[in-house]
Amino acid sequence: MAKEIERAGIPTVHICTIVPISRTVGANRIVPAIAIPHPLGNPTKPKKEEKLLRKALVEKALRALETKIDEQTVF
Amino acid sequence: MKVVHYLNQFFGQIGAEDKAGIEPVVKTGPVGPGVLFQELLGSEAEITATIVCGDNYFAEHIDKATEKILAMITDYHPDLVLAGPAFNAGRYGIACGAICAAVVSRLGVPAITGMFAENPGVESFRKTVYIVATRGTTAGMRDGALKMARLALKLAKGQPIGPPGEEGYLPRGLRKNYFAPETGASRAVTMLLKKLKGEPFLTEYPMPVFDRVVPLPPVERMSEVTLALITSGGIVPKGNPDRVEASSATKYGKYDISALQRLTAESHETAHGGYDPTYANEDPNRVLPLDVARDLEREGIIGRLYPYYYATVGNGTSVARAGQFAREIATELIADGVRAVIITST
Amino acid sequence: MVLELCSVSVEDISWGRKTILDGTALLVHREGLLAAAKGNDHRITSVKAFIARPGESVRILPVKDVIEPRVKVEGKGGMFPGLISGVETVGTGRTHALRGCAVVTAGQVVGVQEGLIDMSGPGAHYSPFSRTLNIVLAVNVKYGTSPHEHEEALRLAGLRAAVYLGEAGRNAKPVDVERFEVRSPFTPKRGNADLPGIVYVYMLLSQGLLHDTYLYGQNATSLLPTLIMGTEIMDGAIVSGNCVSACDKNTTYHHQNNPVVRELFKRDGIDLRFLGTVVGNCNVTLPAKLRAAQYGVKLVEFLCADGAVITKEGFGNPDADAMMYCAGLEQMGIRTVMITDEFAGVDGASQSLADTTPRADAVVSTGNANERILLPPMEKVIGDMRVIERMAGGQSGSISQEGITVELQAILGATNELGFEFLSAREE
Numbered sequence: 001m002a003k004e005i006e007r008a009g010i011p012t013v014h015i016c017t018i019v020p021i022s023r024t025v026g027a028n029r030i031v032p033a034i035a036i037p038h039p040l041g042n043p044t045k046p047k048k049e050e051k052l053l054r055k056a057l058v059e060k061a062l063r064a065l066e067t068k069i070d071e072q073t074v075f
Numbered sequence: 076m077k078v079v080h081y082l083n084q085f086f087g088q089i090g091a092e093d094k095a096g097i098e099p100v101v102k103t104g105p106v107g108p109g110v111l112f113q114e115l116l117g118s119e120a121e122i123t124a125t126i127v128c129g130d131n132y133f134a135e136h137i138d139k140a141t142e143k144i145l146a147m148i149t150d151y152h153p154d155l156v157l158a159g160p161a162f163n164a165g166r167y168g169i170a171c172g173a174i175c176a177a178v179v180s181r182l183g184v185p186a187i188t189g190m191f192a193e194n195p196g197v198e199s200f201r202k203t204v205y206i207v208a209t210r211g212t213t214a215g216m217r218d219g220a221l222k223m224a225r226l227a228l229k230l231a232k233g234q235p236i237g238p239p240g241e242e243g244y245l246p247r248g249l250r251k252n253y254f255a256p257e258t259g260a261s262r263a264v265t266m267l268l269k270k271l272k273g274e275p276f277l278t279e280y281p282m283p284v285f286d287r288v289v290p291l292p293p294v295e296r297m298s299e300v301t302l303a304l305i306t307s308g309g310i311v312p313k314g315n316p317d318r319v320e321a322s323s324a325t326k327y328g329k330y331d332i333s334a335l336q337r338l339t340a341e342s343h344e345t346a347h348g349g350y351d352p353t354y355a356n357e358d359p360n361r362v363l364p365l366d367v368a369r370d371l372e373r374e375g376i377i378g379r380l381y382p383y384y385y386a387t388v389g390n391g392t393s394v395a396r397a398g399q400f401a402r403e404i405a406t407e408l409i410a411d412g413v414r415a416v417i418i419t420s421t
Numbered sequence: 422m423v424l425e426l427c428s429v430s431v432e433d434i435s436w437g438r439k440t441i442l443d444g445t446a447l448l449v450h451r452e453g454l455l456a457a458a459k460g461n462d463h464r465i466t467s468v469k470a471f472i473a474r475p476g477e478s479v480r481i482l483p484v485k486d487v488i489e490p491r492v493k494v495e496g497k498g499g500m501f502p503g504l505i506s507g508v509e510t511v512g513t514g515r516t517h518a519l520r521g522c523a524v525v526t527a528g529q530v531v532g533v534q535e536g537l538i539d540m541s542g543p544g545a546h547y548s549p550f551s552r553t554l555n556i557v558l559a560v561n562v563k564y565g566t567s568p569h570e571h572e573e574a575l576r577l578a579g580l581r582a583a584v585y586l587g588e589a590g591r592n593a594k595p596v597d598v599e600r601f602e603v604r605s606p607f608t609p610k611r612g613n614a615d616l617p618g619i620v621y622v623y624m625l626l627s628q629g630l631l632h633d634t635y636l637y638g639q640n641a642t643s644l645l646p647t648l649i650m651g652t653e654i655m656d657g658a659i660v661s662g663n664c665v666s667a668c669d670k671n672t673t674y675h676h677q678n679n680p681v682v683r684e685l686f687k688r689d690g691i692d693l694r695f696l697g698t699v700v701g702n703c704n705v706t707l708p709a710k711l712r713a714a715q716y717g718v719k720l721v722e723f724l725c726a727d728g729a730v731i732t733k734e735g736f737g738n739p740d741a742d743a744m745m746y747c748a749g750l751e752q753m754g755i756r757t758v759m760i761t762d763e764f765a766g767v768d769g770a771s772q773s774l775a776d777t778t779p780r781a782d783a784v785v786s787t788g789n790a791n792e793r794i795l796l797p798p799m800e801k802v803i804g805d806m807r808v809i810e811r812m813a814g815g816q817s818g819s820i821s822q823e824g825i826t827v828e829l830q831a832i833l834g835a836t837n838e839l840g841f842e843f844l845s846a847r848e849e
Contacts, residue, residue, distance in 0.1 A: 001305065001307060001397050001398070001400065001401040001404075001418055002401075002416075002418050003287075003288050003398075003401075004397075004398045004401030004402050004405065005305075005401050005404065005405045005408070005416050005418070006288050006290070006291055007288045008401075008402060008405030008406070008409065009291070009405070009409060010291075010405060010408055010409065010413060010414065010415065010416050011291045011292070011293065011294050011414070011415055011416070012415075012416040012417075012418060013415075013416070013417050013418070014418045014419075014420065015417060015418065015419045015420070016418075016419070016420035016421075017420070017421065017705065017706060017707060017738070018707060018710070018738045018741045018775075018776070019707055020707075020741045020744065020745070020776050021737075021738065021740070021741050021775045021776045022420070024775070024776045024777055025394060025775070026286065026287050026288060027418075028288065028290040028291075029290070032707060033419070033420075034706065035705040035706045036350045036421045036628065036705035036706075036738060037350045037351045037352075037353070037354045037355065037421065037628075037629065037705060038354040038355065038361040038362070039308065039361065039362060039419055039420065039421055040360070040361050040362065040364045040419060041354065041358060041360065041361030041362075043354050043357070043358075043361075050361075051360075051366065051367065054360065054361070054364050054366070054367050055367040055370065055371070057364070058364050058367050058368060058371065058417070059371070059376075061417050062297055062371070062376065062377070062415075065293060065294045065297065065415050065417075066293045066294055066295075066297055067293055068292065068293050069290045069293075070290065071290065072287075072290075073290075202770060236849075238847055238849055239848070239849055246848045246849065247848070247849055248770065248848060249765075249768060249769040249770055249848065249849055250763055250765035250769035250770075250773060250789045250846045250847070250848060250849075251769055251789070251792075251846060251847060251848075251849040252788045252789055252792050252829070252844055252845070252846050253844075253845060253846070253847060254546075254843045254844055254845070255843050255844070255845040256843070257843070258680055258840050258841065258842060258843055259680075259760050259785050259786075259787045259837070259838075259839075259840025259841070259842060259843075259844075259845065260680035260681045260683070260684045260760070260839060260840030260841065261680070261684055261840070262785050262840070262845075263681065263684075263730050263758045263760050263785045263840055264619075264681070264684045264685065264688060264693075264730060264758075266758045266783050266785060267619065267728045267729075267730055267756065267757070267758040267783065268617065268692055268693060268728075270728070270756050270758065270783050271617045271727055271728050271756050276783060278782055278783050278784045279784055279785050279786040279845055279846070279847065280761070280763065280773060280774075280784040280786045280846070281784075282777045282778070282779055282781055282782070282784075283772045283773075283774075283777060322666060322830065323764070323767075323791055323828055323830065348666070349665075349666075349735075349737055349738075350628070350632070350705075351628065351629055351631045351632060353568065353631075389737070390737060392764075393764060393765065393766035393767075393771030393772070393791065394771050394772040395766055395770060395771035395772070396766060396771065
């Protein structure tokens with residue numbers, strides 16, 4: 001999906017757990033996530049800490065969108 | 076059964092390249108290679124008409140020519156349509172493919188053509204019509220016509236069609252199930268021993284080559300743009316109002332979040348059937364991070380969060396289908412001025 | 422280390438006053454079976470039992486697991502070590518397997534990822550369990566039981582029922598005795614040294630709650646790849662706890678009868694040397710996947726393998742694990758064949774796998790799970806028909822007068838990735 005939206009003209013970042021799959025299907029900006037059942041969370045952490053973790057991931061994704069790249073890049 | 080045959084100006088015995096501009100005309104009965112086809116089809120089928128069109132005319136007026144020829148074919152109410160064979164003639168190949176495709180999809184009548192594997196018509200039409208493999212030149216006429224006639228009769232009678240190698244058509248790029256003579260485990264061990272001995276073996280699934288998109292330039296002022304969230308993790312409003320499927324999704328949902336600060340276990344859940352849903356259902360922000368996106372919007376780091384999010388289920392959903400969802404979503408996002416997208420996947 | 426796996430033939434099943442094997446007819450005392458299935462599990466509120474025979478107009482859904490009834494008659498350990506019997510190592514001695522019948526757990530099940538078995542009609546061509554005499558258990562649990570507890574209650578009830586039925590075969594005269602011998606890979610039988618050494622890489626889908634496989638009762642989720650003997654696999658050391666799409670779920674029955682293990686034993690000493698099996702999982706984080714694949718590749722290399730067969734369970738992210746194993750082994754010069762199913766879309770025009778590697782040049786396809794099939798109505802449904810719309814492979818509007826249209830994905834075992842079936846896909 002990331003590839004097709006990027007092809008349509010909107011810069012797209014893919015936050016996903018299994019980076020090789022994202023590479024295979026052709027996302028350009030890739031941010032590795034935490035785990036398949038909770039890509040942007042970690043249930044073993046206290047709520048507050050978990051949200052900070054999530055925020056850090058989304059901020060990393062925003063930075064990825066603001067970064068110039070020439071090929072598929074994992075941030 | 077009644078058969079209509081399509082030919083270009085050369086095989087339709089009107090003339091060579093100088094006649095390539097002629098508009099479609101109808102001739103009664105078989106013409107040129109049609110005589111050979113009639114002989115091969117035997118008494119079961121009769122070529123009642125032949126439609127001849129110049130290659131240049133067709134190439135320059137594809138839509139108009141297709142309509143005209145389709146109307147001519149319809150007049151004869153055929154049970155089967157043959158086109159060519161076009162060998163390695165590019166314009167002729169495109170014409171044969173386009174006409175067959177239109178006949179199959181719009182008239183629901185079986186149609187078949189023949190081409191050399193490298194004819195550009197093959198790549199354009201092999202997924203929609205049966206194209207028999209021929210040689211590059213007219214020296215392959217008899218052999219090509221023989222294979223075309225045999226397959227055409229099978230198609231017209233609704234008989235099951237075997238694999239490409241057996242029936243003589245070019246592979247259509249479609250994966251079809253069949254029952255092999257041995258179990259998968261037995262085939263695997265046999266294949267491995269051949270591979271180890273350096274003997275030839277045939278993989279049952281050649282690895283695909285994926286296409287790539289050149290990365291777009293970066294977003295320049297994030298604090299001014301509208302950002303949209305999309306997830307393939309199946310996060311939907313509680314109760315799954317659009318009934319997005321647990322796997323092999325045939326649809327995606329678009330959901331209003333303009334009044335929401337975060338997702339909760341009461342408001343949202345996952346429809347995804349491919350992963351343990353406990354954590355996502357407990358706190359859907361773990362898949363679609365609305366809570367922190369709102370925080371970042373408030374802090375002015377993101378200009379504005381798009382008032383809707385899109386969701387589908389990536390589980391077993393084909394790459395082609397997912398691509399189609401993405402193209403539809405992108406059209407809406409562009410219309411609404413969205414300049415950046417975050418997709419989350421499980 | 423030798424296991425004699427003895428086939429005890431079951432050609433008919435009916436309810437009886439006691440559970441006994443009379444020739445090839447299995448008589449089952451219903452109350453005894455229900456009591457065995459329920460055990461002391463206070464989570465289970467009720468169990469119902471049904472018989473479903475091949476050719477009957479019966480549809481079973483949703484199906485949780487299938488188990489072959491067996492009994493250990495000689496040698497160490499018992500059935501389903503770590504879950505039903507102790508944790509003593511199995512895989513030696515003598516085991517009686519009741520061939521031709523199976524325990525099927527169905528009814529109210531966790532999640533939406535279960536599938537169906539049709540006992541007749543077109544769907545019956547696709548499931549091996551359409552050809553077995555099935556004792557179907559519909560198990561209900563207390564309201565409010567957590568999904569994890571629910572799954573465990575069902576899993577254990579099915580295993581207990583299989584052990585109960587297996588006992589009936591203890592004194593039966595086997596129709597066939599297969600002898601499987603495991604030798605240390607480092608002491609090849611004389612005269613065999615020039616045969617290629619083959620290792621089986623057996624990926625268990627084990628990712629945490631609801632996607633779990635058990636090895637001697639331990640959840641494989643926390644497992645680093647390890648070695649196991651083929652006879653242990655055949656003797657019930659691996660048990661399914663999986664709630665995943667039905668077509669490529671490896672049920673306990675599939676593990677008990679793993680066709681790759683059987684094939685490698687069959688050819689051991691003839692055209693290959695079966696060096697051993699590496700079991701691993703496919704976990705949910707990238708580091709865990711990489712760790713497992715690298716550790717597993719090292720074990721295969723340690724066994725001095727020339728080649729390896731890789732099998733998986735499920736689709737999507739497990740494709741990534743399979744590709745990591747494949748690429749890792751090929752890089753070491755160990756030639757591989759991978760068995761996988763395909764998700765090529767209903768029309769077969771899409772890419773089949775979520776992940777690929779150019780090194781996977783020898784792949785066995787067990788079919789396109791997206792291909793659709795129309796299943797005509799059945800006179801009797803065991804379980805809950807309405808589940809079909811929510812089931813993986815079903816879709817809203819699946820139910821019509823003519824029957825139900827589903828993808829093969831919904832049929833239990835249709836595209837099994839251990840290579841249990843004949844189904845394949847090719848380009849047309």
